Amino acid sequence: MDEHEQPRHRVVVIGAGFGGLFATKALKNAPVDVTLINGTAYHLFQPLLYQVATGILSEGEIAPPIREVLKRQKNAKTLLGTATHIDPVAKRVDVVAPGVAYSVEYDSLIVAAGASQSYFGKNEFAEFAPGMKSIDDALELRGRIFGAFELAEIETDPAAIDRLLTFVVVGAGPTGVEMAGQIAELAHRHLPGQYHNIDPRQARIILVDALPTVLSTFGDHLSTEALRQLHKLGVEVELSTKVVDVDESGIEVETDNGRRRIESSTKIWAAGVAAPALSVQLAQATGAETDRAGRLKVNPDTTVPGHPEIYAVGDMMALDQLPGVAQVAIQSGRHAAGQIKKRLAGQPTGQPFKYFDKGSLATISRFSAVASVGRFHFAGLLGWLLWLVVHLLYLVGFKNRVTAVLHWFVSFIGRGRSERVATFQQVFARRALQEYQEKLP
């Protein structure tokens, strides 16, 4: 074989979330062939899912097709499918897609399959309180939130109307805070005047968390500021409150004062994540350990112990108690890609991954956010402008089209809730989908 025809080093990346996609992009000029495997054809900008669930952005605006993002990267190809099994001896990944099953061989493997919602062992809650992890989740919640107001309008029983107009968000991290804020804005500012039989301002939005503060990872100052803004928006915040049961018509909570039931048609689960089944399978196959959430305990350089050719990044990796945020995924994905490049260049590898904390951001409502950057804290409009700039810059890096950026900008600035469609398919599909996912190997 001519040396020019030597097969190139094959890198397989599982997952096109922040970790997998940025790892792939970081390999752009490397002498490798990258195969990126993802269960959907799009990258998901997860931190904005709440905007889809509340009618501000369309699903396409937060889910650019992976092929479009990677159009100019000639050494990367994208394949649709869910990786179900990794064989670290044969260096092979088994994948299933609708109607097709196939395998891909690798020389280096980056596992970035993300995390799924955790109901802390109570998976039966999922049907009544959808999570906030996928486009399907967001569209389901969009249908439920706007549908609750529609059904309240035609309902005559006062107790049923109250139940329909009570929204409970479980989990006061960024996602939960943002959801609660947006539903409050919807009910108190946007929808009034559009109904005849009900007043949307009567809606109760309740944010529940087992911890004693909201946004507990943001520090005391921003935590207090976020709580103040939530109160101003009319959100009822119930802290040190544990959810013990969820059913179709309500939720049961427990505090130091005992148990209590909240009647509520629409519940949203924004608490807790778990590593996917693939993490457990890979741990078994390699003898690696996992933490309580099922994440792989990796070496400081993000490799799986005993397998210098397998990297686990982002939400799948348990390392230094790093938080499950986009920046950790992006930076660890890039670190893994850098290690592969070094190895191929014959340079020493094994450098530990060092996370650079760029800060935290959470919007409470339009024109109002909290942000911490290093020692600096921002709240209100200034925080929101920072949030806007960060998100628009991120988008510009992704979509090359002026029109797409314009779309986004218009959606962020505008007062509109133009995306309010509920499909009939949602009503029937959720349970069937769950059954399918449980059947996946």
Added chain:
Amino acid sequence: MDEHEQPRHRVVVIGAGFGGLFATKALKNAPVDVTLINGTAYHLFQPLLYQVATGILSEGEIAPPIREVLKRQKNAKTLLGTATHIDPVAKRVDVVAPGVAYSVEYDSLIVAAGASQSYFGKNEFAEFAPGMKSIDDALELRGRIFGAFELAEIETDPAAIDRLLTFVVVGAGPTGVEMAGQIAELAHRHLPGQYHNIDPRQARIILVDALPTVLSTFGDHLSTEALRQLHKLGVEVELSTKVVDVDESGIEVETDNGRRRIESSTKIWAAGVAAPALSVQLAQATGAETDRAGRLKVNPDTTVPGHPEIYAVGDMMALDQLPGVAQVAIQSGRHAAGQIKKRLAGQPTGQPFKYFDKGSLATISRFSAVASVGRFHFAGLLGWLLWLVVHLLYLVGFKNRVTAVLHWFVSFIGRGRSERVATFQQVFARRALQEYQEKLP
């Protein structure tokens, strides 16, 4: 009872499509209380469904919430639900919504429940060749169209790849022509360069019709021009060709030369409409006749024979062989509203509905359309600009927000196909939805 407290004349409008919505709007300043009943919370701009199915517009952009459209009309209220039964003696409409059933009484009734897809008695085709009547249809087709390219990329059997890259559109009216044109544009102009294993340009787009011309109602000149533009885009047009069978992997057609099978994964049904079950029920209850498509044979003033208080408009009415287009629905809806206003003002009623034909428009691809206005014909860029102006003006009339118009404008002008998300729910829901609809009374 004080005369100021006299109950106002109650108008019930069934359906918030073009007919029902414009009838409601025309009653804005009339001394009536209008109740508008619709199965979804949004008005659907049906002529642009094909843009949702091919990733150009988001569903929210063609489906404004009815309440938002009617926000400033104090005498109209909107109720979610499907009208299942009309009692012309008790003057009552029975309605079902998720989990609730209710009735509404009327003094005047405008029935504008539209039309559904007709498979000419072969409803089993629906599963394999979705229609183009609802948001659910469009999203289902969006998932199938973009999904076909994704599955072709991971498929290894050449016959399966060919089948996945063959798209058959049944029906060469405006909807079918626009769908075929957009899929061709997608395959030949937009997607090339994004795949590694397949070349999207290999895709075949086949437009089938039993008639000998495309856009047969547009006249010979535009018909020929549209055919020329379709050929230029690479669409294979098979005329005088009847569809005799549809299954999961293909379609069987019949011409004068006999039967033939076309292997195709993605089939789209854009041929034939039928009146809804409500039309048949109302005919039975009033003794009115229906035409072959199940539409009500109405009096020249759009009232149902023997019931001067019941109007049937738009796609539900059989009158003067008027076509099932938006303008007929809008104008007949306004005519019915005008008749009610006259009756309440003590003026003579019974004036026949006269349709004013404003012309026909169909886009073949971006920057290219055919249009006929009176004796004038436009094709190519001029036709497309006319199409753009008409649609933007229509939208301005609907949405009051500058941001919404900006969004639309950007989408029409841009090259983007930013709305490409397929949900998992679609895979499981279609059959369940059909079963539900068949169970509706």
